[in-house]
Amino acid sequence: MKFKEYPYEHLDEKFVESEYQNVEKALKEAKSYDAFYKAFQDLDALNRKVETMSNLSSVRHTIQTNDAYYTQENDYFNELIPHVQNYRDSITKTIWNSPYFEELKKHVPPVYFLKKEFGMKAFDPSIIEELQQENKLASEYQALVASADIEFDGKHYSLEGLQVKMQDEDRETRKRATKAYWQWFEEHEQELGAIYDKMVKLRTQMAKKLGFDNYIPLGYLRMERLDYDQNDVANYRKQVLEDVVPFDNMLYEKQRQRLGYDQLQAWDEKIEFLDGNPTPKYDREEMVKRALKMYRELDPETGKFFEFMVEHDLLDLDSYPGKAAGGYCTFMPDFESPFIFANFNGTSHDAEVLTHEAGHAFQSYSSKENFPFECVWTTMESAEIHSMSMEFFTYPWMKSFFEDDVNKYYYSHLGGTLKFLPYGVLVDHFQYEVYAHPEMSHEERMATWRRLEKQYLPHKNYEEIPFLERGGWWMRQLHIFMDPFYYIDYTLAQVCALQFWTRMQKEDPKAFEDYKKICKLGGKLPFRQIVETANLKVPFEEGCLKDTVKEVEKWYENFDESTL
Ligand SMILES: [Zn+2]
Secondary structure, eight states, rough: OGGGGGOOOOOHHHHHHHHHHHHHHHHHSSSSOOOHHHHHHHHHHHHHHHHHHHHHHHHHHHHHHOHHHHHHHHHHHHHHHHHHHHHHHHHHHHHHHHHHHHHHHTTHHHHHHHHHHHHHHOOOGHHHHHHHHHHHHHHHHHHHHOOOEETTEEEEEOOOHHHHHHHOSSHHHHHHHHHHHHHHHHHHHHHHHHHHHHHHHHHHHHHTTTSSSSSSHHHHHHHOSSSOOOOHHHOOOOOOIIHHHHHHHHHHHHHHHHHSSSSSOOOTTTTTTTTTOOOOOHHOOOHHHHHHHHHHHHHHHHHHHHHHHTTTOEEEOOOTTTSSSOOOOEEEEGGEEEEEEEEOOOHHHHHHHIIIIIIHHHHHTTTTOSSGGGGTTTHHHHHHHHHHHHHHHTTTGTTHHHGHHHHHHHHHHHHHHHHHHHHHHHHHHHHHHHHHSOOOHHHHHHHHHHHHHHOOOTTOOOOTTTTHTTGGGGOOHHHHHHHHTHHHHHHHHHHHHHHHHHHHTTTTTHHHHHHHHHHTTTTSSOHHHHHHHHTTTTTSSTTHHHHHHHHHHHHHOOOOOOGG
């Protein structure tokens, strides 16, 4: 069956409600553990069905946003899901109070219970109003940045659209575009600062109502940080500062020399090579063909997986009118099908969709039979291990996409992962300071950002952009507003992925076996245990980054820059 033939079924609100009520009743009235477990399985089947239809309608809406039916269905699910969440919460309490609860624990992975406990600790009906206000503020932020209409060289650009000009090969164009971009933020500084201030105060208020001193522990609960805390993260940030920042300074210095500039300016950072960044040499059809060959050669299991994706039309990669922006990977449990959505644009991004998003898809495909459904996907920081590691495991095939640009690709991709770490950590550290001191004024928050930025990104040169010199960069980082404390996850996963890269350098034959092992594991374990199962070092451990950076350093030392 092709994706377009996957049957969609409208789930009536009354039907969904009665199904959940029936399950809850069966759980409550079970006269034996077997009957209880049977009801628990029914609950899982129902959850999978809701998830499948919700994701199917969302995919069909995003691939054709002017399709009236699926747009309506997608809106319908946005309304329905909060109700479903209520039914599920109520059922969770029933399970917890059941005489069969202890017996159930023997048959279901502990992480399932841990996640539910976190959910219960992070919620109380007394914070519903704050949660609604938080959503409203998030929409306000999104609407404000989406409303940006910047005139540049006689044309109108969104903030997103202007990025192309900010990476223009002409340095003067880049400079003017960068200044125009930040000017928009400067003009909206007070508005953005006020939205954020309200968010910080709301979140702090929620935390206090739930009995916490400040928002940080609540943020960790909401992010499902199941087995590490803010002290672990603080220790990790310190390692990034000590081990990665000096290495990155060297990379930026090499970049400056390669470009032949006196100083690397804010508008030069994305430019790695004067004659252009590496690009794949083929169209979408040919790239998918090459990806199929690549995955067959990598491993029989990845081969089987990618054949499945191609045969069932589970890749929507072209950019065309009516298609939503962005990219994602999702999963439809009842069809046992991942789905990859992207907008190819002719840059190295296209190859990364076929590696990174395919890594996510391969993981969900590998763990699709996990029970219950909550254990198919992992929590955020673990999920990115699968995707980021796949970017490295497919390195040996990158020539078939980039051809003569392949060395440029390796050089900038590997360096890019190291350059990202201090930035990701800075975003986390800033939020830590903000929520530890919620009374800070807007000006104090700006100054805090700049102070930390100078530590983690000392190469930054803002002489010509006073707004950034005052500490305004964070205002463009969506996660800081929308998903507090979600960001360090990418860096934690990256450090794990880099360890796989290191093992590949040493031709460790077990590396890919370990990778497959954690893909199958899916969300059955929390982060630390997943990392340990993969025979990798947990990023919080002393010395974890030192070894990795040493290995990357060696690679750069041995690299012949004349091949770029
Ligand atoms: Zn990802």
